[in-house]
Amino acid sequence: MDKKDIIKKYKRDNLTINWQAGKCIHSAVCVKELPGVYDPKSRPWIKPENASVEELKDQIDKCPSGALSYDLEDAVKGDPASQTEVELMENGPLLVKGSIQIKSPDGSVVNKEKLTAFCRCGGSNNKPYCDGQHKKIGFQG
Numbered sequence: 558m559d560k561k562d563i564i565k566k567y568k569r570d571n572l573t574i575n576w577q578a579g580k581c582i583h584s585a586v587c588v589k590e591l592p593g594v595y596d597p598k599s600r601p602w603i604k605p606e607n608a609s610v611e612e613l614k615d616q617i618d619k620c621p622s623g624a625l626s627y628d629l630e631d632a633v634k635g636d637p638a639s640q641t642e643v644e645l646m647e648n649g650p651l652l653v654k655g656s657i658q659i660k661s662p663d664g665s666v667v668n669k670e671k672l673t674a675f676c677r678c679g680g681s682n683n684k685p686y687c688d689g690q691h692k693k694i695g696f697q698g
Contacts, residue, residue, distance in 0.1 A: 569605035571630040572613060576603060581624035582650075582674065582689035590616045621652055622687065623672045648697055650674035650687035659685070 567574040587595040593607040594616075605613055617625045641655030652674055659667045673686070677698060680690035690696075 565601075565603075567601065567603045567605050569608075569613060570610050572605070572610045573628045573630075574603060574605055574613065574617065575626045575628065577624050577626075579624075580622045580686075582622040582687055584621050584649075584689070586619050586621060587616060587625060590619065618654070618672065620672060621646060621650060621674045622689075623669070623674060626671045645677075646674075649677070649691050651677050 562579060563577070565576045565578075567576065588597065591608050591612065594604055594613065596602055596604070608616075614627060617627050620626075641653065641657060644652040644654065646652055652672060653669075654672050657669050657673060659669060659673075661667075675685050676683075676687045676690070678691040678694060678696035680694045680696070681688045682690065
């Protein structure tokens with residue numbers, strides 16, 4: 558298994574936080590919003606017991622790369638199409654929130670849940686996804 562595909566899980570009540578380091582673009586949204594939960598210098602670096610389930614969900618929903626996601630036990634899923642939202646981050650990626658299906662020119666299909674960050678700057682080494690290169694190249698848009 559490729560290191561970027563490894564998912565670590567952290568549990569708080571009926572919420573399971575999924576952390577996929579290979580997706581992270583190091584925007585630090587998590588650390589800035591919940592510094593008591595996310596401490597990159599600590600091991601484990603995620604301490605979900607330091608916030609409520611609602612605070613954790615709200616913060617995870619703001620993760621621009623989708624490196625952080627969550628699962629809820631006994632959650633009822635609605636119609637994914639009615640829950641999809643697209644947002645342009647200033648000088649950053651195109652964020653698609655919700656369930657989507659991505660079809661590549663070679664015919665392969667990838668299903669994404671929660672949040673996906675698509676490159677707008679053209680500099681990503683992981684196209685079509687954002688890998689944070691917009692910061693390094695000074696993308697404005």
